[in-house]
Amino acid sequence: MKSRNGSRPPVKRKSKEAKRGVSSTKTTLARAGATCTVVHGDSRVELGALKGEVDLIVTSPPYADARHHHYDSIHPDKFVDWFLTFHEPFYAALKPTGSLVINIKDKVVDGVRHRYVWRTIEALCERGWFAVDDYLWHKPNAMPGYWPTRLRDGWEYCFHLAKSKRPFFNPDAVRKPIGDWVESRLRNLGKNDNSRHNSVNASGFGRDISKWVGKQTVLPSNVLTIALVGKNKGHPAVFPVDLPLFFIKLLCPSDGLVVDPFAGSGTTGIAALSVGRSCVLIDNNAEYCEEAIRRLQIEAAAGWCSARPSLNA
Numbered sequence: 083m084k085s086r087n088g089s090r091p092p093v094k095r096k097s098k099e100a101k102r103g104v105s106s107t108k109t110t111l112a113r114a115g116a117t118c119t120v121v122h123g124d125s126r127v128e129l130g131a132l133k134g135e136v137d138l139i140v141t142s143p144p145y146a147d148a149r150h151h152h153y154d155s156i157h158p159d160k161f162v163d164w165f166l167t168f169h170e171p172f173y174a175a176l177k178p179t180g181s182l183v184i185n186i187k188d189k190v191v192d193g194v195r196h197r198y199v200w201r202t203i204e205a206l207c208e209r210g211w212f213a214v215d216d217y218l219w220h221k222p223n224a225m226p227g228y229w230p231t232r233l234r235d236g237w238e239y240c241f242h243l244a245k246s247k248r249p250f251f252n253p254d255a256v257r258k259p260i261g262d263w264v265e266s267r268l269r270n271l272g273k274n275d276n277s278r279h280n281s282v283n284a285s286g287f288g289r290d291i292s293k294w295v296g297k298q299t300v301l302p303s304n305v306l307t308i309a310l311v312g313k314n315k316g317h318p319a320v321f322p323v324d325l326p327l328f329f330i331k332l333l334c335p336s337d338g339l340v341v342d343p344f345a346g347s348g349t350t351g352i353a354a355l356s357v358g359r360s361c362v363l364i365d366n367n368a369e370y371c372e373e374a375i376r377r378l379q380i381e382a383a384a385g386w387c388s389a390r391p392s393l394n395a
């Protein structure tokens with residue numbers, strides 16, 4: 083039977099994640115088989131149902147002390163110990179080729195940067211994680227402000243940790259157009275451009291720019307320029323869809339499973355469904371779970387999933 087718009091009607095059935103035993107409060111289904119399950123609960127508990135099943139955990143944990151009006155805050159001095167309570171559930175949930183991406187920013191305490199972020203990453207590595215790379219999320223529209231000894235915060239960390247030194251990695255999925263500069267630069271190649279040209283200052287760096295001729299796309303760098311979300315999404319700390327989307331394309335196979343264990347308003351779910359990945363979103367705040375479901379129904383169906391069949395729940 084077809085619905086008014088010619089597609090199959092919504093069918094409420096258990097998602098793959100629900101069958102795996104996650105006690106989801108609500109399940110939202112996509113028509114083409116990619117599912118997004120929103121779970122209200124503590125991720126340390128809920129992840130127990132996904133042992134060895136997850137390809138990518140991409141997330142933004144609560145920042146130390148930063149949002150005490152909205153949800154439980156953790157003192158910067160206690161952040162490392164608090165985050166380590168997630169180490170085992172995260173590690174156990176990931177496949178051997180799996181990755182963990184943590185978007186986070188340190189905090190200024192009494193006029194100086196508190197280094198709980200660095201210490202957290204170090205502590206995770208001591209427990210077996212490999213620090214594959216540090217990405218920077220550059221915010222071209224960072225909040226204005228004045229501080230006596232610092233400038234505006236214009237970026238945040240995205241740490242890529244993994245269970246092995248060779249996690250799943252698909253850089254071709256994040257290629258970008260090479261850009262206009264190439265045409266003028268490559269029009270008149272000089273004698274140093276047709277072979278590997280080593281740096282004149284003997285730094286050891288070199289390049290063969292003729293290899294760029296005819297190329298339409300390049301791999302991006304590990305600095306991601308993505309504008310901050312303008313609109314209030316019913317959550318005080320929403321990250322832009324393009325941030326988790328980049329890492330999902332890069333680090334999760336096309337039939338893989340993504341988890342956001344600090345899901346907030348569900349941004350990671352919108353990103354995952356837009357590229358056909360199934361996803362489990364966990365948050366211990368019921369209102370944020372409701373907001374995530376609302377966004378998934380509206381945004382994923384309307385826009386972000388435009389290349390994909392829309393949601394039916």
Ligand SMILES: C[S@@+](CC[C@H](N)C(=O)[O-])C[C@H]1O[C@@H](n2cnc3c(N)ncnc32)[C@H](O)[C@@H]1O
Binds near residue numbers: 321322366
């Ligand atoms: C920085 S926010 C994430 C925002 C999200 N990236 C978005 O775009 O909406 C962190 C979230 O972690 C949730 N949280 C804190 N401790 C948790 C826990 N133990 N289990 C699950 N969620 C938790 C908070 O309720 C909060 O919504």
